Amino acid sequence: MALLNQTQVTPASFILNGIPGLEDMHIWISIPFCSMYVVAVAGNCGLLYLICFEDSLHRSMYYFLAMLSLTDLVMCTSTIPKTLCIFWFQLKEISFKECLVQLFFIHTFTAMESGVLMLMALDRYVAICYPLRYATILTNPVIVKAGLATFLRAVFLIIPLVFLTKRLPYCRGNIIHHTYCDQLSVAKLSCGNIKANIIYGLIAAFLIGGFDILCIAISYTMILRAVINLSSADARQKAFSTCTAHISAIVFSYSPAFFCFFFNRFGSHVIPPSCHIIVANLYLLLPPTMNPIVYGVKTKQIRDCVLRILSGIKNTKSHSV
Template sequence: MGVSNHTVGTFTFFILNGIPGLEDAHIWISVPFFSMYLIATVGNCGLLYLIWTEETLHRPMYYFLSMLSVNDLLMINTVVPKTITIFWFRLKEVDFGSCLAQMFFIHTFTATESGVLMLMALDRYVAICHPLRYTTILTNSVIALIGTAAFLRGAVVILPFPFLVRTLPYCRTNIIAHTYCDHMAVAKIACASVWIDAVYGLVVASVVSGLDILFIVVSYAVILRAVVGLSSKDARSKAFGTCTAHLCAIVITYTPAFFTFFTHRFGGHTIPHHIHIIIANLYLLTPSMLNPIVYGVKTKQIRESVLRLFHLGKMGSVNRSSG
């Protein structure tokens, strides 16, 4: 399958080989992958429905959470359906244009995820350090504007990826040892130097994620100073409590993301390739699955809204039965 129709040294389609070395176990690996996908889809759709229908959740914090959920849904649906068809039906072929499109959207949504987490840190800073001006600073129009800017920033910095990959010649093989069209996974099978791709990818990750993390750290340093200055222990506890879900989201998003990014570029000879591919998939799936769970458990307003929704549903069932 490594040979296919090609013109001027460029293949017309690629073969996504799944997880190298574990091809016989693809059907078993698909079970946890598909389960995580279902949990992420149900959890994020449920969270969006809850925020849409509950008036008490029509606040800036939950609008940013809605952005995170929408981005997670778009991201996993860019990756998982194709991965499942590889695991279940061995449909590994993907045409060149579709591969470039998937590459663009995967990396755009991961960059947007980082931007939204940074905006959520801004939200916590305003809520804790300027509580009386919270709703006047973060108006609906401001939220829409900065949310759009986070997406456009991701799209603009990622746009060169498919163009860089498209200029490379592919004359050795068209087999990509991955489950999706990751930028460097595609570039590495080219029969030419890919140092520009590697350097640009490193610059994008360093600038985008680096600046976002720097802003998050500065925001929480200011928040910490403000919280420590509160006179009431209960007030300090409540203020910290509003940040725990966001801090958990930061950890579960950035930890596997940086592991995947740096091992793909610098640790290729020390970490087994199939481990790298599995982690690369989990870093897209895990945050999408855990974010709604973390916010559901850690956020009092969401817990109360869920209980109220179930209570209304139960009351409706009782009334129908009585009728």
């Protein structure tokens, strides 16, 4: 009996059930998920390679972009391989400890993503509003300290959430109707009081997302005011064009995040769970997939580096022939 009670309180493992109601479609759903994951890994690894080895990209803007790419890689890799194993091989079991580790990585690096987007907004603010002091304000030590502070903020705010989830007694079964271990999805299996989890989750969301969105909004308000005051239309267009890739990254990141946040709090009786889970996966997969594409298309320096590498490969092949 003691052993039974212990297994009820702390299960050895959970069962990730995938997308409820769409089990017969798992194979078909896996095709776009796998394709996007391949593009995300290739695109972000490519960006990291360019930023590391191209001297022309050794500037603060691209260092922040490297942080974003690394964050995106960890964020999508923490969930998509396991999701594909569920879809392809029915490998639905995940141990309790592995579930907590996955939960930590998901929430830490989504928080990190938000923080890096905020840092990139501040970078654009300095570049446009203080162009002559750009290199002296955003020095390499400042960039390292900003990135480290953003990472530590995410870690220290998410660790209590993991321990709050770990302490709960689980006696409502071990089937999670999701493709990964989301904090609320796991906590709902508990027969204990999860109010502390909900309250702390909201506090963490506002401390991270609320603060970052406020900083981004203030930065772009100042940028817009500075751009409007420029003398020529050509100068205004050139100044604001440097922000288009970052604005796209913000849209790709925060749009599904807001959907998931409001669904978990208010929309669970209105929107089908399958729709929520698909968007929750896109929340972790869409930014890593689209960010390298957008920055590759919109950023001239990155385009030039890619074209130079491709032309070098082409010339090498022609000489070998």
